[in-house]
Amino acid sequence: MKVAVVGATGMVGEVMLQVLAERNFPVTELIPVASEKSVGKEITWKGNTYKVVGLATAVEMKPEIALFSAGGDTSKEWAPRFAAAGTTVIDNSSAWRMDITKKLVVPEINASVLTKEDKIIANPNCSTIQMVMALAPLHQKYGINRIVVSTYQSITGTGVKAVQQLENEYKGIQGDMAYKYPIHRNAIPQCDVFEENGYTKEEMKLVRETQKILGNDAIQVTATAIRIPVVGGHSEAVNVEFTKDFDVNEVRNLLHHTPGVTVQDNLDTYTYPMPIYAEGKDDVFVGRIRRDESQPNTLNMWIVADNLRKGAATNTIQIAEYLVANSLV
Numbered sequence: 311m312k313v314a315v316v317g318a319t320g321m322v323g324e325v326m327l328q329v330l331a332e333r334n335f336p337v338t339e340l341i342p343v344a345s346e347k348s349v350g351k352e353i354t355w356k357g358n359t360y361k362v363v364g365l366a367t368a369v370e371m372k373p374e375i376a377l378f379s380a381g382g383d384t385s386k387e388w389a390p391r392f393a394a395a396g397t398t399v400i401d402n403s404s405a406w407r408m409d410i411t412k413k414l415v416v417p418e419i420n421a422s423v424l425t426k427e428d429k430i431i432a433n434p435n436c437s438t439i440q441m442v443m444a445l446a447p448l449h450q451k452y453g454i455n456r457i458v459v460s461t462y463q464s465i466t467g468t469g470v471k472a473v474q475q476l477e478n479e480y481k482g483i484q485g486d487m488a489y490k491y492p493i494h495r496n497a498i499p500q501c502d503v504f505e506e507n508g509y510t511k512e513e514m515k516l517v518r519e520t521q522k523i524l525g526n527d528a529i530q531v532t533a534t535a536i537r538i539p540v541v542g543g544h545s546e547a548v549n550v551e552f553t554k555d556f557d558v559n560e561v562r563n564l565l566h567h568t569p570g571v572t573v574q575d576n577l578d579t580y581t582y583p584m585p586i587y588a589e590g591k592d593d594v595f596v597g598r599i600r601r602d603e604s605q606p607n608t609l610n611m612w613i614v615a616d617n618l619r620k621g622a623a624t625n626t627i628q629i630a631e632y633l634v635a636n637s638l639v
């Protein structure tokens with residue numbers, strides 16, 4: 311299969327290449343794509359060297375699948391051009407996620423909505439993916455009324471510039487700033503820009519995307535997204551009110567048997583998820599599972615995942631795997 315990786319030289323693009331190799335995705339020809347300034351650069355993948363090409367060239371090469379992680383503007387302009395040439399696009403940007411004609415997919419939850427006609431498929435936001443991975447099976451069993459989520463997000467979600475800012479601040483060097491404020495020894499209560507309602511785009515993604523993926527706009531969601539000086543992954547404190555009561559051990563057991571979820575929850579051994587240990591892994595890790603004793607039918611839990619893997623690259627490639635396995639490409 312001819313596969314294009316659009317944004318191949320970026321953080322997520324590099325993880326996509328790594329995961330494609332790890333999962334032995336059936337690539338017969340790899341087309342690394344990047345902006346004009348990177349055209350001609352060479353990348354090595356699975357022992358072979360490939361030259362980075364521009365977007366127009368990549369469209370003409372007619373890949374069967376194009377994995378995008380190149381920002382919303384690029385996706386808005388180029389995903390339709392790839393699709394018109396017969397390529398199936400799986401896009402990591404927010405450009406298509408809330409488009410009513412486009413599917414927003416976490417394979418373990420709703421891959422069955424995909425058809426041959428889906429030529430632009432949206433990959434959800436990283437913080438949404440890890441949350442719905444844990445909540446979908448619970449929604450199915452107990453029904454969700456309301457979610458209150460606070461996220462503690464890795465600087466890798468912002469990109470290389472943020473990682474460089476933290477490293478500079480460690481060393482006491484003044485360099486380019488990805489954030490308005492220092493991130494070292496700090497927590498910034500802003501991920502992305504603010505919307506009219508006083509919430510950030512990141513927080514509203516958690517609201518809108520969760521409702522779309524779980525197929526229920528009646529699910530009430532409120533979110534606070536915080537940036538912290540961590541690189542391994544995003545962490546989330548989730549408080550979820552169900553329509554009916556539950557048994558905590560039954561919840562733990564349900565999550566334990568959910569593909570793609572690993573329960574790490576034993577207070578006697580101080581076992582709970584942490585980003586330093588989630589880094590480089592594809593599962594979503596859930597712990598601190600406990601009843602919210604302040605109101606009925608409500609549960610607290612702590613959810614951690616590598617935002618560059620299950621939160622982006624791996625989920626994207628799992629969608630591509632589903633398309634191939636079901637002859638949808």
Ligand code: 2RA
Nearest residue numbers: 436437463467468501
């Ligand atoms: C962030 N979720 O962490 C965003 C990136 N896609 O900033």
